[in-house]
Amino acid sequence: MVAIHLSTIQRYSTKDGPGIRSTVFLIGCNLRCAWCSNPELMLPYNKLLHFSSLCRGCQSCVHAYPAAVYMEDGAIHMHPCAQHMAGELEEVCPFDALEQVGMQVECQQLVKQLEKDFTYYEESGGGVTFSGGEPLLQAEALADTLCLLKQKHIATCVDTAGDVAWEHMERAAQYCDLFLYDIKAFDAALHKKITGADNGRILDNAGRLAAMHKPMWIRMVIVKGYNDDRRDLRKRLQFVASLGSAVQRVELLPYHALGEGKYKSMELAYPIQEDACPDAETLAYCMEEGRRLNLPMYMEKA
Ligand code: SF4
Numbered sequence: 001m002v003a004i005h006l007s008t009i010q011r012y013s014t015k016d017g018p019g020i021r022s023t024v025f026l027i028g029c030n031l032r033c034a035w036c037s038n039p040e041l042m043l044p045y046n047k048l049l050h051f052s053s054l055c056r057g058c059q060s061c062v063h064a065y066p067a068a069v070y071m072e073d074g075a076i077h078m079h080p081c082a083q084h085m086a087g088e089l090e091e092v093c094p095f096d097a098l099e100q101v102g103m104q105v106e107c108q109q110l111v112k113q114l115e116k117d118f119t120y121y122e123e124s125g126g127g128v129t130f131s132g133g134e135p136l137l138q139a140e141a142l143a144d145t146l147c148l149l150k151q152k153h154i155a156t157c158v159d160t161a162g163d164v165a166w167e168h169m170e171r172a173a174q175y176c177d178l179f180l181y182d183i184k185a186f187d188a189a190l191h192k193k194i195t196g197a198d199n200g201r202i203l204d205n206a207g208r209l210a211a212m213h214k215p216m217w218i219r220m221v222i223v224k225g226y227n228d229d230r231r232d233l234r235k236r237l238q239f240v241a242s243l244g245s246a247v248q249r250v251e252l253l254p255y256h257a258l259g260e261g262k263y264k265s266m267e268l269a270y271p272i273q274e275d276a277c278p279d280a281e282t283l284a285y286c287m288e289e290g291r292r293l294n295l296p297m298y299m300e301k302a
């Protein structure tokens with residue numbers, strides 16, 4: 001049986017689709033969004049996080065693996081090779097200040113764990129959501145897991161940025177009840193600038209899902225100075241309107257800097273230095289423009 005590479009399972013989530021859900025975060029992503037709040041899920045291997053608030057400076061890690069970690073000015077620092085020894089380093093820390101992110105779990109084992117919350121899913125109209133990272137990069141394991149969940153009558157959802165081969169998406173779509181689908185920019189050059197990738201395949205795949213009448217919640221993250229240009233916002237919404245009745249919700253996600261602490265724990269510089277929270281006027285413009293296009297607009301109250 002195929003294994004799936006994941007970081008965490010978040011139980012009782014109410015943000016990733018309808019009802020009460022378990023959200024499974026898969027490791028690996030092919031985009032590089034500047035505002036990403038899950039940097040530990042980008043590269044396709046296990047990661048090591050160092051939480052300075054828990055570190056007592058005992059240096060057990062330095063004594064065990066001096067080539068990977070060192071102490072300077074009273075603080076622990078990691079060499080790049082530490083990321084490839086995450087499990088070993090986590091083991092030697094007596095204060096849980098070093099944490100490995102990532103594990104391989106067989107699909108059947110994962111489903112066994114997820115079905116423990118079946119009653120919550122059933123009573124709330126919820127289910128299981130696969131997020132990440134980009135879950136569709138693990139196409140085979142994902143399709144197997146979705147299929148097993150459907151056999152157990154559990155509703156399924158995939159949260160995707162859409163930049164994958166159509167065959168992968170089509171395969172998942174057989175067992176996926178709802179796609180949460182990110183549209184980050186309409187203009188191809190702008191999309192490449194802010195995510196590192198072209199959006200041709202993303203828009204094309206969204207159109208193909210719509211043609212299959214596959215239910216979608218479109219998610220639009222809005223980041224000031226990155227993708228809040230009104231002309232592009234309008235084109236994004238017009239494109240979403242062209243997808244027709246498959247679109248059941250258009251959700252605006254104003255940027256937040258909640259992932260900043262994770263960058264620090266990986267000794268990475270946070271890519272956004274300026275205040276990138278979108279203006280209230282920009283959000284209001286999107287809501288109005290979307291409603292004018294008869295789109296089912298949604299934004300969570302602050
Ligand atoms: S072993 Fe843990 S607590 Fe001790 S210095 Fe290393 S990270 Fe800090």
Ligand code: SF4
Nearest residue numbers: 029031033036133161
């Ligand atoms: S697509 Fe999502 S997980 Fe991937 S880099 Fe962008 S924000 Fe992060």
